Amino acid sequence: MPSDFKENGFFVAIGALVVLVVIGQSLFFLVKASKRAKELGIEKTTIKNTIVSSALFTIAPALAIVATIIALSNALGLVLPWIRLSVIGNISQETSAASAALEVVGGSLSGKVTDEYSFALITWVMTLGSSLPLIIIPIFLKKLQKGIKTAASKTDSKLVDALSAAAFIGLIAAFVSRAIIGQGTAGDNPLYGKSFGDGAGIMSVLTLISAVAVMLILEKIAAKFKLKWLETFAMPISMFAAMGVAILISVALPENIAYLEWRG
């Protein structure tokens, strides 16, 4: 590891600094919001439940991010993917930025990056490609909120509620429909090649159905027996249960059925 120019103490120190800023901001906001929650009369248990269930909810998606870092580390070393995936951006954005930068110098993410020039170029393209929100939010967020508030105050509250629910539903529908019938995009993914398999198929549909079923059952049980804690944890429990089903399917069903994708 020390002989590799992509991983050294100096870079790790920079990474640690970035992580410190992220955690510092999160802690600061957590304290401010918790104080305000108390002032608003929100119950202590509600705050506590929010903290615990959010932490649980985060574990699986965070491990999926770690998996991307590991995959990227083959080409880029561990430090750069670690820094980049701890801030802004997301899995697909960082991957495509890195591969776009490499194409300029005629490389690709499927091999190790061996020259320092390409590596420096990648850090620049990844950073400049993703930083725009940090400039537009400080400038425009307040104005944007004002505009939305003015529009909402002139509108029937029933419509405002329906529209805000609709915005969530639209977001969720995008991911749900991809899991039902979407075609894999990983075929052109420089990182995973054709074998990645992110198209909809037996696995994604059964996982989706299990998540829906477990969630509905848990909600019913929580309502019937008035279990407040279950209400709070129904979401992370359903998610883990559905991921467990995915593992079960891969172990129990023959490979050609378990990994069948409708359209590849």
Next chain:
Amino acid sequence: MKAGSKSEKTYIEKMHTYGRIWMLLALFVISSVPVLFSAYLQQWPALADVAKGLAKVAPLFYATAVIEVIAYTPILGTGGMYLSFVTGNISNLKLPCALSAMEAAKVKSTSEEGEVISTISIAVSSIVTTLIIALCVIVFKPILPYITSEDSVFAPAFKQVLPALFGALGASYFSKHWKISILPVLLLCIMLIFAGTIPSGTLLPIGVVIALVWAYVLYKKKWI
């Protein structure tokens, strides 16, 4: 009541001030990463090369950034916006996490209770994510490949994180607002039949617009 609304204004106002300071600090630190890397390696990429690389991704990234900022503002609230855009992974983690927290606490995203619950949830999620990533990278490096590699027993579970996550979230929302939900899911599925590779990033704004228009129609027809 009057005092409450006055202090609400002060809280949100304060969050804007704090948020701007933190976000600009984060921007400074994040932007210094390529500078420091280049200085250490003594490799300064040619402007033309950076521009060429950016030209391939920036138009899409910048357009997405603008759309995301507009779409997430009413959902995530003031604190949530300043925090989640610094820490990233919004649509696949922070947003569903905040939605789930607000749903469980039975608060509306438009209320100040929703604002604080969303901020608490995103703050916790950011801390946990950052710690998990740092811990895994530093401490568990040797055993990680066994968990996350392609042939690990857990691999199918990690590939199905999104269906599992949005299935659980969808069950809750769709069952409560099934009239609003039917059309967006149906239309997006039909769209995917014809253009299967549309990525989630593009599908997202399309889904939101369809759902908003459909909810408006339902409201006008007095069906909801």
